Amino acid sequence: MKVGAREYSLWTIAIALVLIFALVPVLWLLSISLKPASEVADGRIIPSTFSLENYKSLFEGGWSASPFLHPLVNSIAIALITTVIAIVLASFTAYAIARLEFPGKRIILAGALAIAMFPPISTVGPLFDMWRAFGIYDTYLGLIIPYLTFSLPLAVYVLVAFFREIPWDLEQAAQVDGATPWQAFRKVILPLAAPGVFTAAILVFIFCWNDFVYAISLTSSDNSRTVPAALAFFTGESTFTEPTGSIAAAAIVVTIPIIVFVLIFQRRIVSGLTAGAVKG
Amino acid sequence: MSEIVLEGVTKVFDDGYEAVKDLNLDVADGEFVILVGPSGCGKSTALRMIAGLEDISSGELKIDGEVVNDRSPKDRDIAMVFQNYALYPHMTVRENMGFALSLAKVDKAEIDRKVEEAAEKLDLVQHLDRKPANLSGGQRQRVAMGRAIVRDPKAFLMDEPLSNLDAKLRVQMRTEVARLQSDLGTTMIYVTHDQTEAMTLGDRVAVMRAGILQQVGSPEELYARPRNLFVAGFIGSPAMNFMAAEIIDGKIRLPIGEVDPAHVDGLELPIQGKVVAGIRPENFEDSAIVPDATKAERGVLFEADIDLVESLGSDLYAYFHIESEGVQSDQLADLVGERLAETGAAGRREGHEQIVARLEPTSKVRRHQKAQLWADTAKLHLFDPESGERLGGR
Numbered sequence: 001m002k003v004g005a006r007e008y009s010l011w012t013i014a015i016a017l018v019l020i021f022a023l024v025p026v027l028w029l030l031s032i033s034l035k036p037a038s039e040v041a042d043g044r045i046i047p048s049t050f051s052l053e054n055y056k057s058l059f060e061g062g063w064s065a066s067p068f069l070h071p072l073v074n075s076i077a078i079a080l081i082t083t084v085i086a087i088v089l090a091s092f093t094a095y096a097i098a099r100l101e102f103p104g105k106r107i108i109l110a111g112a113l114a115i116a117m118f119p120p121i122s123t124v125g126p127l128f129d130m131w132r133a134f135g136i137y138d139t140y141l142g143l144i145i146p147y148l149t150f151s152l153p154l155a156v157y158v159l160v161a162f163f164r165e166i167p168w169d170l171e172q173a174a175q176v177d178g179a180t181p182w183q184a185f186r187k188v189i190l191p192l193a194a195p196g197v198f199t200a201a202i203l204v205f206i207f208c209w210n211d212f213v214y215a216i217s218l219t220s221s222d223n224s225r226t227v228p229a230a231l232a233f234f235t236g237e238s239t240f241t242e243p244t245g246s247i248a249a250a251a252i253v254v255t256i257p258i259i260v261f262v263l264i265f266q267r268r269i270v271s272g273l274t275a276g277a278v279k280g
Numbered sequence: 281m282s283e284i285v286l287e288g289v290t291k292v293f294d295d296g297y298e299a300v301k302d303l304n305l306d307v308a309d310g311e312f313v314i315l316v317g318p319s320g321c322g323k324s325t326a327l328r329m330i331a332g333l334e335d336i337s338s339g340e341l342k343i344d345g346e347v348v349n350d351r352s353p354k355d356r357d358i359a360m361v362f363q364n365y366a367l368y369p370h371m372t373v374r375e376n377m378g379f380a381l382s383l384a385k386v387d388k389a390e391i392d393r394k395v396e397e398a399a400e401k402l403d404l405v406q407h408l409d410r411k412p413a414n415l416s417g418g419q420r421q422r423v424a425m426g427r428a429i430v431r432d433p434k435a436f437l438m439d440e441p442l443s444n445l446d447a448k449l450r451v452q453m454r455t456e457v458a459r460l461q462s463d464l465g466t467t468m469i470y471v472t473h474d475q476t477e478a479m480t481l482g483d484r485v486a487v488m489r490a491g492i493l494q495q496v497g498s499p500e501e502l503y504a505r506p507r508n509l510f511v512a513g514f515i516g517s518p519a520m521n522f523m524a525a526e527i528i529d530g531k532i533r534l535p536i537g538e539v540d541p542a543h544v545d546g547l548e549l550p551i552q553g554k555v556v557a558g559i560r561p562e563n564f565e566d567s568a569i570v571p572d573a574t575k576a577e578r579g580v581l582f583e584a585d586i587d588l589v590e591s592l593g594s595d596l597y598a599y600f601h602i603e604s605e606g607v608q609s610d611q612l613a614d615l616v617g618e619r620l621a622e623t624g625a626a627g628r629r630e631g632h633e634q635i636v637a638r639l640e641p642t643s644k645v646r647r648h649q650k651a652q653l654w655a656d657t658a659k660l661h662l663f664d665p666e667s668g669e670r671l672g673g674r
Contacts, residue, residue, distance in 0.1 A: 167366065169362050169364055169366035170368060172331075172353070172360075172366070173360070173362060173366035173367075173368075174368075174379070175332075176331055176332075176333070176353045176354070176360045177354075177359075177380035177431075178431075179383050
């Protein structure tokens with residue numbers, strides 16, 4: 001497609017505006033995190049003095065005393081475990097939905113969609129009571145279960161779309177070549193659905209990583225509290241100082257894993273991986 | 281290598297549609313059999329049942345004497361080439377071709393040796409490490425065939441493997457397929473809708489229509505003695521000409537003249553009443569070219585208004601029409617769409633039959649002029665207008 005010079009520059013301006021809109025708050029956060037406590041409220045985007053004080057305070061005291069290290073590890077562990085379970089379950093489910101005819105297929109899809117639209121906050125109260133009765137309140141499992149409930153429908157939807165794109169003939173070719181259904185799935189279908197798998201993985205990971213409602217309601221200690229919830233418990237140096245600087249620093253730190261995660265998997269999300277399989 | 285036997289094989293889909301009805305077919309060891317028919321005739325479904333990709337609703341499928349109805353595709357030791365090739369896009373050509381062997385846990389060196397051997401046969405050696413996306417259509421097609429021959433299976437199944445290629449490449453690959461099959465000597469079942477492919481490739485050709493096998497035989501047999509109107513109209517290009525005729529007082533009355541049944545090859549009377557007569561285009565000739573002795577001996581002389589002349593250099597096609605009440609048959613109706621595209625024989629009018637004659641290129645027949653033509657009625661085909669079955673003898 002040929003893009004005219006005029007159109008090109010209009011697009012450039014539009015994209016620049018969106019980028020500025022999205023990135024200015026992040027820059028602001030970065031700037032605050034680099035300011036010493038006394039200058040936090042000075043309103044300058046470029047700090048007059050750079051200090052790593054806020055970052056140091058996050059990790060001060062090491063494993064036992066730091067208010068941040070435990071939640072960071074919790075966040076990473078819970079998000080990763082949820083992502084792995086969700087992707088494995090969702091890829092089986094999505095494969096069945098995309099390939100097989102079975103009764104209740106529509107109900108499963110409709111149910112998944114309904115759950116995805118359900119407001120999480122309405123489940124918090126019952127879950128709180130149930131989890132305490134079951135003894136999984138303030139545990140990894142207590143967070144992983146609700147995260148799975150909400151991320152599975154999302155992952156299933158994404159994967160069904162990708163599986164449907166894969167020509168059925170490929171799988172049949174594999175069967176004729178002597179593959180069991182499982183081998184055909186693992187060696188032919190899954191590698192081809194990789195972009196979909198990674199897309200779903202990123203979405204699930206981000207969902208778990210960013211959740212605040214469940215994290216604050218279903219945890220009570222560093223046992224399982226994740227970063228978004230832990231930030232709310234940050235304290236200033238004294239009762240009267242706001243912990244703005246350290247919250248900003250923590251926010252910057254928790255953004256890094258997401259960026260890394262997306263950058264790693266983004267390379268895999270290339271469309272046209274199935275090119276050349278079948279003659280259109 | 282092995283023998284494949286279908287006994288009363290039937291396929292009924294979940295929605296009740298009967299795609300293949302009571303199919304009986306014996307494919308001998310090493311034989312090259314073509315399943316041919318218009319689209320939707322059940323030929324691909326039949327092939328997929330042999331491969332194990334479709335369940336067999338009833339009947340028996342035997343490979344090497346063993347009933348394999350309930351075996352999964354992987355346990356049938358059969359290789360299939362798909363119409364759209366179905367290459368694994370994430371694997372190189374080498375991996376594509378070796379996939380079946382690696383699944384069978386053949387050791388690495390052996391796989392490499394076999395893949396390279398096949399690649400040599402198919403002229404793919406320099407492409408072994410490329411991915412399918414970087415290959416041309418013809419190369420992909422060869423990889424698909426390579427994937428099949430590497431395995432040395434009991435039989436090859438080919439589902440319209442050439443239909444996605446352009447015309448020139450198709451002819452080239454057609455000879456390639458024929459050469460491969462005769463080199464390997466492996467049983468092969470080949471599905472196509474193209475009667476030219478069917479006639480040129482197979483030891484035997486099985487013609488299907490609407491899920492029912494119409495006739496099985498050598499290409500020559502199908503051409504010379506089609507069992508019914510459908511086979512007669514499907515095999516041969518341009519298609520056989522049909523006209524309404526009647527047998528009265530021991531004479532066959534054609535719209536172009538009267539024929540003595542004694543002069544028709546292989547015809548055994550008595551037949552009475554209305555029939556459909558078929559004459560192949562090459563059984564017409566410009567009367568000026570036919571020796572007088574031949575004309576005296578047999579055939580019909582008649583005059584025709586030539587509508588159109590197509591000169592191909594080697595042949596000359598003359599199109600004309602005759603007064604006829606028109607031939608009505610379901611079997612022919614099925615063919616209309618197929619053949620119109622191929623022969624360009626459009627412009628049917630009520631009460632007229634369009635006739636194509638293949639004449640010597642030296643003929644002086646010209647468009648919009650009257651021409652004296654001769655029809656070799658020794659090669660006349662007669663069919664029952666109701667059932668469409670061939671009439672008269674063997």
